[in-house]
Amino acid sequence: MPLSEANIPQNYEDLEVFRRSHQCAMDIYRLAHTFPAEERFRLVDQLCRAAMSVPCNIAEGYGRFYRGDLLRFLYIARGSAEETRYLLLLAQDIGYLDTENCQKKREEYTEIIRMLNGLILYHRRKLKSPT
DSSP, X not given: OOOOGGGOOSSGGGOHHHHHHHHHXXXXXXXXXXXXXXXXXXXXXXXXXHHHHHHHHHHHHHTSSSHHHHHHHHHHHHHHHHHHHHHHHHHHHHTSSOHHHHHHHHHHHHHHHHHHHHHHHHHXXXXXXXX
């Protein structure tokens, strides 16, 4: 369904992309702590930070007064989602994640990125509109 005033929540907690990215961040935290102890301050830390950055930046953007600021934080959230997708692939290739779990999580982040793209497009159009 195309985004419109009628279906864009004003509260970030009501956004489907926020709820999904929040759930994924929790899943990543649980998953990353199964990695070897020596990765605690390397891959685990980076993966958890990237995953947490997605919902954090959505929330922070919605806390800003200007739409331009919101857009900047949505772009950061999208970048963090891409970073998370890569770090999941790296964890798989190193042998810390099995292919099935890795693919499932990467697909979830692909969907989050798609949703963020739609939200960004909506807010870019609103920023350019005279009303």
